[in-house]
Amino acid sequence: MRTLFKTNYDTDIDWFSHPAKLGWYLVLLAAFLALPLYFFWQNDTYLLGEVTSVFIFAIAGLGLMMLTGQTGLASLGHAAFMAIGCYANVLLLNAGVPWLIAFPLAGLIAGALGTFIAMPVMRLHGVYLALATLALSVLMVDFIVLGEDFTGGVAGISVPDISLFGFTVNRYANPYAFYYVVLGVCLITVAFYRNIVRSPTGRSFAAIRDSEISARAMGVDPAKTKALAFFLSCSIAGLAGALFGHNATYVTHETFDIVMSITLLLMIVIGGLGTIHGAFLGAIVVGLIPVIIANARTWLSTSFDITGNIPGIEQAIFAAILIGFILFEPMGLYGRWMKIRTWFDLFPFYRKGLFARQKSYLKTERVQ
Amino acid sequence: MSGLVLNGITKRFGGLTAVDTVTFTVEPGEVFALVGPNGAGKSTVFNVISRFYTPEEGTASFDGEDLLAHPAHDIAGLGIARTFQNIELFEQATVLQNLLVGRHRHRKTNVLSDLFHLPSVRRDERAHRAAVEDVIDFLDLQPHRDRPIAGLPYGVRKVVELGRALATQPRLLLLDEPASGLSVEETQDMAFWIEDIAKQMGITVLMVEHDMGLVSAVANRVMALADGRELATGTAAEVQSHPAVIEAYLGTGNVRKVAG
Numbered sequence: 238m239r240t241l242f243k244t245n246y247d248t249d250i251d252w253f254s255h256p257a258k259l260g261w262y263l264v265l266l267a268a269f270l271a272l273p274l275y276f277f278w279q280n281d282t283y284l285l286g287e288v289t290s291v292f293i294f295a296i297a298g299l300g301l302m303m304l305t306g307q308t309g310l311a312s313l314g315h316a317a318f319m320a321i322g323c324y325a326n327v328l329l330l331n332a333g334v335p336w337l338i339a340f341p342l343a344g345l346i347a348g349a350l351g352t353f354i355a356m357p358v359m360r361l362h363g364v365y366l367a368l369a370t371l372a373l374s375v376l377m378v379d380f381i382v383l384g385e386d387f388t389g390g391v392a393g394i395s396v397p398d399i400s401l402f403g404f405t406v407n408r409y410a411n412p413y414a415f416y417y418v419v420l421g422v423c424l425i426t427v428a429f430y431r432n433i434v435r436s437p438t439g440r441s442f443a444a445i446r447d448s449e450i451s452a453r454a455m456g457v458d459p460a461k462t463k464a465l466a467f468f469l470s471c472s473i474a475g476l477a478g479a480l481f482g483h484n485a486t487y488v489t490h491e492t493f494d495i496v497m498s499i500t501l502l503l504m505i506v507i508g509g510l511g512t513i514h515g516a517f518l519g520a521i522v523v524g525l526i527p528v529i530i531a532n533a534r535t536w537l538s539t540s541f542d543i544t545g546n547i548p549g550i551e552q553a554i555f556a557a558i559l560i561g562f563i564l565f566e567p568m569g570l571y572g573r574w575m576k577i578r579t580w581f582d583l584f585p586f587y588r589k590g591l592f593a594r595q596k597s598y599l600k601t602e603r604v605q
Numbered sequence: 606m607s608g609l610v611l612n613g614i615t616k617r618f619g620g621l622t623a624v625d626t627v628t629f630t631v632e633p634g635e636v637f638a639l640v641g642p643n644g645a646g647k648s649t650v651f652n653v654i655s656r657f658y659t660p661e662e663g664t665a666s667f668d669g670e671d672l673l674a675h676p677a678h679d680i681a682g683l684g685i686a687r688t689f690q691n692i693e694l695f696e697q698a699t700v701l702q703n704l705l706v707g708r709h710r711h712r713k714t715n716v717l718s719d720l721f722h723l724p725s726v727r728r729d730e731r732a733h734r735a736a737v738e739d740v741i742d743f744l745d746l747q748p749h750r751d752r753p754i755a756g757l758p759y760g761v762r763k764v765v766e767l768g769r770a771l772a773t774q775p776r777l778l779l780l781d782e783p784a785s786g787l788s789v790e791e792t793q794d795m796a797f798w799i800e801d802i803a804k805q806m807g808i809t810v811l812m813v814e815h816d817m818g819l820v821s822a823v824a825n826r827v828m829a830l831a832d833g834r835e836l837a838t839g840t841a842a843e844v845q846s847h848p849a850v851i852e853a854y855l856g857t858g859n860v861r862k863v864a865g
Contacts, residue, residue, distance in 0.1 A: 249734070436714065436726055456709045
C-alpha cells in the first residue's frame with residue numbers, strides 16, 4: 238500500500254497526484270499509440286475499426302458524463318446532439334471549410350443549438366428531464382427527414398473525407414490514420430474534461446448535482462450552471478457525432494436514433510457515473526459485446542450445430558447487463574475496479590461493508 | 606442602515622400565515638438568536654433572508670442592500686452565508702471539495718480559463734485552498750479533509766456545513782439549529798466556535814436554536830416567535846422569563862401555577 242504524503246496544494250490540483258500514476262498512464266498511452274502496429278502485423282483492419290469506434294463512443298460517453306455524471310442531469314436524447322454535430326460537420330466540409338476549422342466548429346454548433354433546444358426542459362429533474370430529452374431525440378429524427386435539402390433526409394448524405402495537413406484521411410482507405418485522429422480528439426477531450434472537473438466550474442456542477450438548494454446558498458446560479466453543463470456536454474457529443482459520421486461515411490435519419498441515446502446512457506451507467514474511466518470502460522463493454530456475441534454465434538453454429546440467429550439477442554443481453562449493474566454495482570465497472578484495488582491495498586483487512594454506505598446512497602438517491 | 610434589517614415581513618402559504626409582520630434588526634458584530642416552538646416561523650424567516658421565499662409584505666435589507674431585489678444565488682455574494690437545519694452538503698464530494706464550493710463567490714476565473722487551466726486558475730485555486738485550510742484549522746477538520754461526506758458521522762457533517770459557510774468569508778452568518786442532534790461535548794464546541802466567529806472574526810451571527818443553554822451562552826439578544834409573531838425580544842434571561850414566552854411553550858394553565 239502506498240501512502241501519499243502531500244507537501245503542497247498542487248498535489249491536489251495536478252492531473253496526477255503521484256509520479257507513479259503518471260507513469261501508468263504513459264504506459265497506457267504508449268500501448269494505444271502502438272496498438273495499430275499489432276493490427277498492421279495481423280493485417281486486421283476490422284478489429285482496428287472496432288477499437289476506433291470504441292474511442293468514438295467513449296468521447297460521446299464523456300459528453301453525456303459531463304451532464305449526467307458531473308451535473309446530475311439525465312439525458313436520453315444525446316444522439317440528437319451527436320446528430321447536430323455530425324450534420325454541421327458535413328455541411329461545413331461540403332461548403333469548403335477546412336476540417337481543422339469545421340470539426341471544432343461543429344462541436345460548438347452542437348453545444349449552442351443543444352443548449353438552446355434544451356433550455357425549456359432544463360428546469361425539469363430526474364425522470365422528467367430524461368423523458369423530455371427522449372422526446373428531443375425523437376423530434377431530431379423528424380427534423381432530419383424534414384430538412385431533406387440539407388441533411389439528405391431518408392436518402393442520407395455521404396460524409397466527406399478528413400483532410401489534415403494535406404493528407405486525406407478516410408476510414409477505409411487509411412484506417413490507421415483515422416485511428417490516430419480519433420485518439421487525438423479523445424486525448425484533447427479528456428484533457429479538457431479533467432480541467433473542468435478540477436476547477437470551480439466542475440465544483441459548481443457537482444454542487445448542482447448533490448444539492449441544488451445549498452448550491453444556490455453558496456452563490457451558484459442553477460440556471461446558468463445547467464446551461465453551461467448542457468453546452469459543454471452537447472459540444473463533446475457533437476464532436477463525437479462528427480467523428481461517428483466520418484466512421485460511418487454515410488449517415489441517414491436512422492443513424493442517430495433513440496437506441497443510440499439509450500446505449501450512451503447505458504454505457505456510462507455500466508462504466509461508472511461521474512468518472513472519466515467510466516466512459517471508457519462503458520464504451521469498451523458496449524463496443525465489444527456485439528463482437529463477442531457475433532463470435533459466440535459463429536462458434537455455437539459451427540461447434541454445436543445450433544443456429545445462433547435469435548433476433549434481438551444483443552438488446553436482451555444489454556438489458557440484462559444494465560439491470561445487473563443497477564442492482565449489484567451502482568458505481569459501475571470503475572466502482573468495481575476501485576473495490577478490487579482497495580482489496581489489494583488493505584489486504585488482509587478489507588471487509589465487506591467498506592463501501593456499503595456509498596452503495597446505499599447511490600441506490601436510493603442517485604437516480605432521482 | 607448597516608446590519609440586517611427586517612421590517613414587517615409577512616409570509617403566507619395559502620391560508621397559513623407562517624411569518625406575521627416580523628420586524629427586527631441585527632447589529633453588526635452581534636449574535637442574535639431566534640427561538641420559539643416548532644412551527645413558529647423561525648426557519649421561514651431564514652428562508653426569506655436567503656431568498657428561497659419571497660415575502661408577501663415587508664422589506665429586508667443588509668448593509669443598505671435590498672435583499673428582496675436579489676435572487677437566492679446573489680445572497681452569498683452580498684456576504685450572507687447560511688447552514689441548513691437538515692444538513693444540505695454535497696454528499697458525493699469530499700470535505701475539501703465542499704469547503705471549496707464555499708469559495709464560489711470569490712471566484713475570478715471563468716469557464717474558458719478553467720477549460721485550459723490557465724496559470725490564473727492555478728493561482729486562484731491555491732489561494733482558495735489556503736483560505737479553506739484556515740477554516741479546516743479553525744474547526745479541526747484535518748482528519749476528515751479527503752473523506753467523502755457520504756461516510757461521515759452526523760456531528761462532523763454539522764461542522765463541515767459550518768465550515769462551508771465560513772469559507773465564503775461572510776459578514777453575516779445564518780445558523781439554522783447549529784446544535785440540533787449534537788452531543789453535549791459537540792454542543793460546547795459549537796458554542797466556543799460561535800463565540801470565536803463573532804468576537805475574533807467579527808462576523809455577525811443570526812441563529813435559530815432550541816437549545817436554550819447554547820442560546821444563553823452565546824447570544825447577545827434573543828427574539829421569541831410563536832405562530833409567526835414576535836412574542837418578546839431581549840437578553841436570553843429576559844425572554845425566558847417573559848410571560849408570553851412561557852405561555853407559548855407551556856400553555857396558560859401552567860402560567861397560573863407558576864405565577865400563583
